[in-house]
Amino acid sequence: MAEEIHGNAPVPGVPFFAPLHAVSPGTAKDLSENTPTLFRPLKIRGVTLRNRICVSPMCHYSCAPSGPQTGVMTPLYLTTIGHYAFKGAALTMVEATGVCPTGRISVNCPGLYNDAQQHGLKAVADFVHAQGGLIGVQLSHAGRKSSTQAPWVAIRQQKSSARATLDHGGWPQDVVGPTGGQGFSWDGKSDEDPTGGYWTPREMSAAEIGGLIKDFAMAAKRAVEAGVDVIEIHASHGYLLHQFISPITxxxxxxxxxxxxxRISVVVGIIKAVRAVIPNTMPLFVRISATDWMEETEIGKRLGSWKLDDTIRLALLLPDLGVDVLDVSSAGNCNEASYTVFNAGKQQAEMAGIVRRALAESGKRLLIGTVGEITRAKQAYDIVQDVSGGPQADLISVGRAFLRDPSWVMKVAEELGVDAAWPTQIARPQIVKLSPKI
Structure with a gap:
């Protein structure tokens, strides 16, 4: 029947031919009481996720560092982000995208502050939509972790990070933070120390903070014009907004x-400014580091740090500000932390569950997402399934598993016994495999 209805009809609204999928890839073909929550659709404002599996924003560091194509997404983003959507991911989130030239993490990171960058994002959005998927963009300012070179440049120098000078396309004099001066570089090393990988930040003025809020709003407007479905405000992993909320930085x-x-006033101001310029039908996400992982350090005990209790306190304010999803991660703000963004993942689902329960107990409605080392089907199932104690999250974001296998959604569906739709163009081999007559 689906073939009779759709024939070879194209996807409407995209500037190229793509066959209209009879069933959107990654969607459970038949919903029943036995369908895992992981493969149940989720409506958030005016959009519907076809399952609960999202692609976490993962930096490619692959945009031009100078010239008219600075910060413009290249065909690499089409082949990676597009492939995840093609193979059934519900929402693919574009990596940390600078809201101004000096807000990018590295000289090779994308931005969303001019027309060329907006057009580059639209090309990726068009392809994702042609696959029945949703696309989000993570708006960011890197603060004291900005003006670096691509990681592989640092690796070739046997360093974990390498500073970008003016010759590299960097902005060493415009690396900023809530507090600046000697000793406030991310690795604590001075600009004269050749082993250092980060610049010393200068303290932002009140006028610059006002400009920052406007930059986020303008980037959000550009995202809407580019056809993005979801906007995420990046307040985690040690970037500028995380630096503002933590008493350490x-x-x-x-x-x-x-x-x-x-300390949270800048984040609140940005949320209000972004919500004011995007459609009421568009979901707004905020990614947070639930903890600095600095509670047991000397500086954490002396100054205090950002902790899970603070995250809960902030989470309780978000629904009234128009935020729809709190994306729970952790770490990244301090070099001395007990865990890094690369090895803290196993604890993040548990923390997400604690935040979710606190919201429920307060009567606040806010969806919770989580991320970090989610690599197995049963693990993903357990995080969102309503088992004893309730789910830990409403949706998950997955990174490394997609890097290893862009068909991870389909692999998970098979392991959980869900008959999920494959993309139209490659569904035929599945029929061949199942049919004894061919």
């Missing part, structure tokens, strides 16, 4: 520092 004495309310 924010030691300001003005209205943007000191108390919890002051």
């Amino acid at each position: 924010n030691r300001r004495g003005d209205d943007f520092g000191g108390s919890f309310e002051n």
Whole structure:
């Protein structure tokens, strides 16, 4: 019947031919009471995820570092992000995207502050939509972790990070943070130390903070015009907004520092500004590091740090600000932390569950996502399934498993016994395999 209805009809609204899928790839063909939550659709405002599996924003560091194509996504982004959508991921999130030239992590990171970058993003969005998927963009400012070179450049120098000078396309004089000065570089090393991988930041002025909020709003407007379905505000992993909310990195004495309310004020201002310029039908995500992992360190005990209790306190404010999903990660703000963004993942689903229960107990409605070392079907199932104690999250973001296998959604479906639709163009081999007559 689906073939009779759709024939060879094209996907409407994209500037190229793509066959209209009879059933969107990665979608459970038949929903029943036995269908795992992982493969149940999830409606968020005006969009519907075809399953609960999202692709985590993963940096490619592959945009031009200078010239008219600076920060513009290349065909590599089509082949990677597009492939995940083609193989059934519900939402593919574009990596940390700078809201201004000096907000990018590295000289090779994407931006969303000019027309060329907007057009590059639209090309990727068009392809994802042609596959029945959704695309998000993670808007970011890297703060004191900005103006670096691509990681493989650092590796060739036998370093974990390498500074980008003006010759590399960097901006060493415009690396900023909530607090600046000697000793506030991410690795604690001075600019004169050749072993250092990060620049010393200067403290942002109140006027620059106002400009930052406007930059996020303008980038959000560009994302809407590019056809993006979801916007995520990046307030984790040690980038600028995380630096503002943590008392370790924010030691300001003005209205943007000191108390919890002051430290979160920049994030709150950005949320309000972004929500005001995007459609009411568009979901707004915030990614947070649930903890700095600095509670047991000397500096954490002396100054305090960002902890799980703070994340819960912030989470309770988000629904009234128009946030739909809190994406729970951790770490990245301090070099001395007990865990890094690469090895803290096993604890993040548990923390997400704690935040989710706290919201439920308060009567607040906020969807929870989580990320980190989710590599197995049963593990993904357990995180979102309503088992004893309730689910830990409503959706998951997956990184490394997709890097190893872009068909991970289909692999998980098979392991969980879900008959999920394959892309139209490659579904025929599945029929051949199942039919004894061919």
